[in-house]
Amino acid sequence: MPGILNERSIPVLAALWTLTLVLIVRGTRVEEGSALGIDWARLWLLFTRINPYFFSALGIAAAVGLSVAGAAWGIFITGSTLLGAAVHVPRITSKNLISVIFCEAVAIYGVIIAIILSTKLSDVPRDPDTGAYHPSTMMAGYAVFASGLTCGLANLVCGICVGVVGSSCALADAANPALFVKILVIEIFGSALGLFGVIVAIILSSNAVFEKV
Amino acid sequence: MFNRKHGFSEAFVRGCHSKRLSKRDYEELGRCDSLEDVKTYLESISDYSDYLRNVQPPVKPEDIVACCKRRHVKEFNTCQHQASPPLSTFLEYLTYGHMIDNLMLALNGMLHGRSSEEILDKCSPIGLFDSLPSVVISGNVQELYRLVLVDTPLAKYLSGAVSAADLDELNVELIRNVLYKEYLQDFMKFCSTLDLRTNELMKNLLDLEADRHAIRITVNSFGTELSKSVRTTLYTNFGTMHPDGFVRLATCETVDEVKQVLVTYPGFHEVAAKDDAHDVDRGLRILELESCQRVLAEQFNLAAFYAFSKFQENELSNLMWLTECIAQRQKSSLGEGLICIDTHL
Numbered sequence: 256m257p258g259i260l261n262e263r264s265i266p267v268l269a270a271l272w273t274l275t276l277v278l279i280v281r282g283t284r285v286e287e288g289s290a291l292g293i294d295w296a297r298l299w300l301l302f303t304r305i306n307p308y309f310f311s312a313l314g315i316a317a318a319v320g321l322s323v324a325g326a327a328w329g330i331f332i333t334g335s336t337l338l339g340a341a342v343h344v345p346r347i348t349s350k351n352l353i354s355v356i357f358c359e360a361v362a363i364y365g366v367i368i369a370i371i372l373s374t375k376l377s378d379v380p381r382d383p384d385t386g387a388y389h390p391s392t393m394m395a396g397y398a399v400f401a402s403g404l405t406c407g408l409a410n411l412v413c414g415i416c417v418g419v420v421g422s423s424c425a426l427a428d429a430a431n432p433a434l435f436v437k438i439l440v441i442e443i444f445g446s447a448l449g450l451f452g453v454i455v456a457i458i459l460s461s462n463a464v465f466e467k468v
Numbered sequence: 469m470f471n472r473k474h475g476f477s478e479a480f481v482r483g484c485h486s487k488r489l490s491k492r493d494y495e496e497l498g499r500c501d502s503l504e505d506v507k508t509y510l511e512s513i514s515d516y517s518d519y520l521r522n523v524q525p526p527v528k529p530e531d532i533v534a535c536c537k538r539r540h541v542k543e544f545n546t547c548q549h550q551a552s553p554p555l556s557t558f559l560e561y562l563t564y565g566h567m568i569d570n571l572m573l574a575l576n577g578m579l580h581g582r583s584s585e586e587i588l589d590k591c592s593p594i595g596l597f598d599s600l601p602s603v604v605i606s607g608n609v610q611e612l613y614r615l616v617l618v619d620t621p622l623a624k625y626l627s628g629a630v631s632a633a634d635l636d637e638l639n640v641e642l643i644r645n646v647l648y649k650e651y652l653q654d655f656m657k658f659c660s661t662l663d664l665r666t667n668e669l670m671k672n673l674l675d676l677e678a679d680r681h682a683i684r685i686t687v688n689s690f691g692t693e694l695s696k697s698v699r700t701t702l703y704t705n706f707g708t709m710h711p712d713g714f715v716r717l718a719t720c721e722t723v724d725e726v727k728q729v730l731v732t733y734p735g736f737h738e739v740a741a742k743d744d745a746h747d748v749d750r751g752l753r754i755l756e757l758e759s760c761q762r763v764l765a766e767q768f769n770l771a772a773f774y775a776f777s778k779f780q781e782n783e784l785s786n787l788m789w790l791t792e793c794i795a796q797r798q799k800s801s802l803g804e805g806l807i808c809i810d811t812h813l
Contacts, residue, residue, distance in 0.1 A: 270733065331475075334475075334476065335475030335479070336475045336476070336479040337479070337484075338475075338476050338479070339475060339476040339477060339478060339479025339480040339481075339483065340479040340480075340482065340483050341479075341483075342479075342480050343480075343483030343484060343486065343487055344483060344484050344486070355550045369738065419768075422475065422479075422767070423767055425479065426479060426482055429479075429482065429483060429486060430482070430486050
């Protein structure tokens with residue numbers, strides 16, 4: 256089955272996307288000014304008025320979603336190779352479950368960060384006069400978004416990395432059992448990459464506090 | 469994303485590859501005095517025991533070879549059943565080579581009036597096509613020609629190259645070479661549609677195969693009425709020696725001249741430095757298996773399947789040589805035909 260993104264559909268989708276962007280920008284241009292001027296100030300205002308809770312939710316979704324995507328991808332790569340290699344060398348299956356567990360851990364990182372981030376959310380009212388949120392609330396929203404994205408992307412690539420190494424691990428183990436431990440060390444370093452993302456995410460979000468001023 | 473489709477098959481193939489007879493196994497087999505010993509030794513290697521169980525003494529060389537063949541076919545078929553495009557197409561291309569061999573076997577057999585069972589027995593089951601048995605039984609060369617043109621994937625290689633009328637012995641060889649050339653070129657074209665790494669690796673392997681093809685034609689054409697201009701048309705349009713090496717090969721008249729051409733190419737230098745004419749072909753085969761071995765060191769590309777099938781062929785020919793040597797009690801010549809590359813990295 257051909258995917259939605261193939262060499263024919265990509266130009267069409269790109270053209271549609273450009274058209275949409277042009278329409279959005281033209282819709283917000285200044286009526287009185289020069290004919291083609293874009294009201295950057297108004298666009299900026301639109302952006303700064305985006306609800307901080309929207310950013311927070313997006314951050315949490317990215318943290319758990321991307322992490323799970325990475326873990327699933329990794330398990331798939333490892334698993335398919337493991338199954339094939341185990342046809343002739345059944346002894347490798349239980350040992351190489353470790354590779355699968357390493358991939359799984361990546362998803363757990365994402366879940367942990369998502370839980371940490373979601374506990375930070377609390378209801379903060381808008382300023383009754385201007386209708387805007389307090390700058391510290393806005394900052395908390397951005398911080399949660401950034402930390403979620405950091406964790407998600409780091410874990411996505413970490414999952415793929417561990418998956419690729421894990422599948423090589425299965426093949427190497429099938430060919431020569433002495434190689435298993437050596438490749439396992441590489442795999443551990445691979446899975447440490449995801450932890451870096453988690454650490455940065457925790458530090459980033461530690462400053463984010465939704466509190467009433 | 470490679471593993472989404474081909475991860476299982478690739479690992480499976482590697483599993484089969486690691487169960488191949490190793491250098492040590494060949495050494496042990498070389499020490500056997502009778503085919504019964506060979507059978508016992510092979511049975512002690514777990515993978516062969518299933519296939520050898522039904523072999524009754526006295527053991528004949530053909531029995532052991534047939535077992536090996538059965539095993540290879542089973543491995544290949546399992547792989548093919550698991551495959552999805554583009555791997556399935558890739559594997560189909562691998563069968564075309566066997567198909568060409570089968571076709572030529574059938575043609576040769578029929579021209580010499582062999583019985584149909586004998587021909588079918590020799591055919592490689594990987595390259596069987598549906599109409600082959602019926603044609604061989606009917607024993608009609610014209611019929612075979614017509615069916616091949618209509619029914620098989622080889623039709624696109626054959627069309628226009630030859631007519632049914634000029635099927636005699638020299639022409640059979642000629643047709644084989646024409647077919648093989650077209651097949652290699654088509655395979656190359658197909659590989660260029662695959663992913664980058666596969667394409668790169670396959671290009672090296674097929675280049676080497678094209679060189680072998682050209683050298684084989686050149687060496688075989690000595691002393692026949694094949695003219696040099698015809699020889700040129702049989703060379704492929706790629707290869708490490710393409711184009712100037714092929715031009716020089718076309719003018720060669722003795723094996724020594726061929727070697728002089730080969731020496732100028734770094735990859736073939738060692739092969740050509742040997743003395744014996746037989747050694748050139750053997751050296752090239754070793755070269756090919758070594759590059760296959762290198763290909764297997766990489767993961768996530770389809771070239772591994774090509775390397776796998778080459779190793780299968782090698783194991784088969786090794787066993788064939790070994791059993792024949794032992795059966796005819798000529799163990800001194802054992803080393804000449806065996807090519808063992810250590811399968812484990």
